[in-house]
Amino acid sequence: MAAKLITIVGGGLAGLMLGIGLRRRGVPVTVWEAGHYPRHRVCGEFISGRGQETLSRLGLRELLECAGAVNAGTAAFFSATQSTPPRSLPARAICLSRFTMDHALAVEFRRLGGELLEGQRWPTVRVHASACPDRLKPELQPEGVVRASGRRLQPSEDGRGWFGLKAHAHNVPLTADLEMHVSPRGYVGLCRVDGGAVNVCGLFRRRPGADHTPRNWREWLRGPSGSPLHQRLAGAEFDENSFCAVAGISLQPQRAADRAECCVGDAITMIPPVTGNGMSMAFESAGMAVEALAAWSRREISWTETQQTLARQCDAAFARRLAWAKWFQRMILAPSLQNVLVRFVARSEWFWRTAFERTR
Numbered sequence: 527m528a529a530k531l532i533t534i535v536g537g538g539l540a541g542l543m544l545g546i547g548l549r550r551r552g553v554p555v556t557v558w559e560a561g562h563y564p565r566h567r568v569c570g571e572f573i574s575g576r577g578q579e580t581l582s583r584l585g586l587r588e589l590l591e592c593a594g595a596v597n598a599g600t601a602a603f604f605s606a607t608q609s610t611p612p613r614s615l616p617a618r619a620i621c622l623s624r625f626t627m628d629h630a631l632a633v634e635f636r637r638l639g640g641e642l643l644e645g646q647r648w649p650t651v652r653v654h655a656s657a658c659p660d661r662l663k664p665e666l667q668p669e670g671v672v673r674a675s676g677r678r679l680q681p682s683e684d685g686r687g688w689f690g691l692k693a694h695a696h697n698v699p700l701t702a703d704l705e706m707h708v709s710p711r712g713y714v715g716l717c718r719v720d721g722g723a724v725n726v727c728g729l730f731r732r733r734p735g736a737d738h739t740p741r742n743w744r745e746w747l748r749g750p751s752g753s754p755l756h757q758r759l760a761g762a763e764f765d766e767n768s769f770c771a772v773a774g775i776s777l778q779p780q781r782a783a784d785r786a787e788c789c790v791g792d793a794i795t796m797i798p799p800v801t802g803n804g805m806s807m808a809f810e811s812a813g814m815a816v817e818a819l820a821a822w823s824r825r826e827i828s829w830t831e832t833q834q835t836l837a838r839q840c841d842a843a844f845a846r847r848l849a850w851a852k853w854f855q856r857m858i859l860a861p862s863l864q865n866v867l868v869r870f871v872a873r874s875e876w877f878w879r880t881a882f883e884r885t886r
């Protein structure tokens with residue numbers, strides 16, 4: 527009997543990674559992607575954590591290295607008045623623009639015989655909660671459909687929700703492979719990516735009563751005048767075409783078991799970007815999904831079993847780091863704690879290692 531088709535909604539990192547893993551098992555796969563490649567995405571483009579093992583296992587690390595991925599081994603932190611010297615990352619990271627990475631994975635997926643429908647939006651089925659009392663009942667999508675459609679929109683009631691901005695820049699001197707700058711507005715990460723550009727990416731929230739609200743994206747990314755970030759970006763030449771923005775970001779951790787669909791990546795939950803672990807979670811969840819989905823495709827297990835197995839594995843793998851990341855993000859965004867936190871990272875190797883390891 528022919529293997530059953532898996533349909534993946536979303537050709538971002540999780541969707542393409544899953545598609546590649548399934549094609550390597552000979553499973554027929556179609557990926558629906560609303561956009562086109564290559565394209566810029568709001569992302570710090572800093573890949574850190576266990577997802578790198580998934581990349582190696584699926585033979586993709588070399589692909590990304592050939593595409594220009596830059597190795598990162600140090601990080602430094604800055605607040606308005608404190609800074610740390612460059613600290614060694616307890617585990618190395620790689621940095622690659624989403625412009626290059628998503629495109630390279632899309633090409634690889636097609637090379638392996640996957641069907642990729644670009645510019646095709648999978649229709650959203652909206653079911654009222656009361657119509658779906660059993661949360662695990664796979665009623666929202668037909669069997670064989672996996673949601674890899676990224677973060678879920680969180681509309682803010684007072685217009686002060688989280689938003690993210692990203693642009694590439696040249697002429698930015700860095701003191702470490704990753705620089706993280708915190709301010710009362712949010713945080714901005716800087717890291718060198720392929721092509722010699724520096725990724726400048728920030729997560730922000732408008733604060734009520736703040737003295738000066740930036741008027742455009744460059745001002746948001748450059749940081750408050752006089753800050754170390756502002757000095758670092760003094761001579762920056764931004765690539766206008768690389769600018770992108772997202773809003774409606776929710777950072778409340780969610781459990782895969784509470785989703786009514788089979789999900790991977792940000793479609794399950796989003797980890798605070800300060801950890802630089804979101805892409806890793808996309809890779810890891812996709813890697814975990816391959817076995818169960820291939821077994822479903824071969825008619826060895828039911829769809830409900832497939833969904834529950836994957837949800838269990840993802841929740842077991844991610845619960846601890848999500849809890850730590852929530853705590854860490856809260857601390858880093860409290861203006862009164864920012865200087866203390868940076869001082870702690872500067873003085874305590876134990877604190878730095880613990881914060882790094884627990885959030886990935």
Ligand SMILES: Cc1cc2nc3c(=O)[nH]c(=O)nc-3n(C[C@H](O)[C@H](O)[C@H](O)COP(=O)(O)OP(=O)(O)OC[C@H]3O[C@@H](n4cnc5c(N)ncnc54)[C@H](O)[C@@H]3O)c2cc1C
Nearest residue numbers: 536538539540560570571572648675676690791792804805
């Ligand atoms: C400000 C910010 C900074 C970040 N920095 C980092 C970082 O430095 N390191 C890190 O590891 N992570 C970072 N992240 C998180 C990281 O970007 C995400 O975790 C990662 O992109 C998740 O991958 P994904 O495949 O789940 O979703 P996405 O990459 O968002 O892909 C989802 C895809 O689904 C498509 N899609 C959506 N709906 C449909 C539909 N109905 N039909 C068809 N296609 C659809 C979209 O077009 C998109 O291509 C950051 C996030 C933000 C917001």
